[in-house]
Amino acid sequence: MTNLEKYNKIFIGMFHKTEEELPGLKYRGIPLWDSIGHMDLVGELEEAFDIHMDTPDVLDFTSYEKGKEVLGRYGVTIE
Amino acid sequence: MEPVTESNCYVIREENSCMIIDPNDFQAIRGMLQKCNTMPKLVLLTHEHCDHIGGLNELRKAYPAIVAATEACSEGIGNKTRNMSRMMETFLYFKSGEKKFVHYPPFQCEKADLTFKECLCCRFATKELQLIPLPGHTPGSMVIRYDGCLFCGDYLLPGDKVVTRLPGGDGDAYERYAKPWLKAIPDGTWIFPGHGEPFQMNREVREFHEL
Secondary structure (H helix, E strand, C coil), X not given: CCHHHHHHHHHHHHHCCCHHHCCCCECCCCCXXXXXXXXXXXXXXXXXXXXXXXXXXXXXXXXXXXXXXXXXXXXXXXX | XXXXXXXXXXEEEECCEEEEECCCCHHHXXXXXXXXXXXXXXXXXXXXXXXXXXXXXXXXXXXXXXXXXXXXXXXXXXXXXXXCHHHHHHHHHXXXXXXXXXXXXXXXXXXXXXXXXXXXXXXXXXXXXXXXXXCCCCCCCEEEEECCEEECCCCCCCCCCCCCCCCCCCHHHHHHHHHHHHHCCCCCCEEECCCCCCEECCHHHHHHCCC
């Protein structure tokens, strides 16, 4: 599985969206991506990619696209 | 009440015995114990979230009390994700309306000294103590019944519906195990929650919590 597939799978499972619906997804943009959903999402991504995000980066992770940039700071390339 | 997370700790003195429920703030607890000239014999954990165990490590160093929790709670307190301390800075930031950043270092605790999976009935001092596992909010959640009162952790919080979406939370388990038990609490029972003021069970509480 590529990193992108892994990344997408987590988003799809977490927010009950299809792959086509992921681009443009934002924190607070849908009911399930609220503060609790966000913490859950970050936890899943940390486990999946074996990283530990600092809190400022957790808070900077505000969209599906931004998340890829944030993970890049930890050496994870999403493609 | 611990000022950062606003969680409640209960110190119960019964004759020459003292027990602590949810040791959140060691300094405050120690102050109270010194004021009452007593030492804890028993520490009970309603669940594994960090805002309810924040003072546990220091408490264990200072006093030889037995720590009792459900088996799942005992496992959870040793994991920074399951005890939520890993995400607490983020959680507190969100809770402040994304206005205030509070530094909250992640931590973990050693396992409990006494663990159980099923309801545990015993006596503390002269009164019956019941420890009732009720998973849902967390895998390790329990309700404590002592002297006719209930200490229910993060169930039945005044003004806040139960949260089952945090790591380890299980809505199905809540519906299957916790909710029926909470529903059966008689009106008039004093409830001492994990956050907020104590209250008595009544119709309004049932309606709010959909029991």
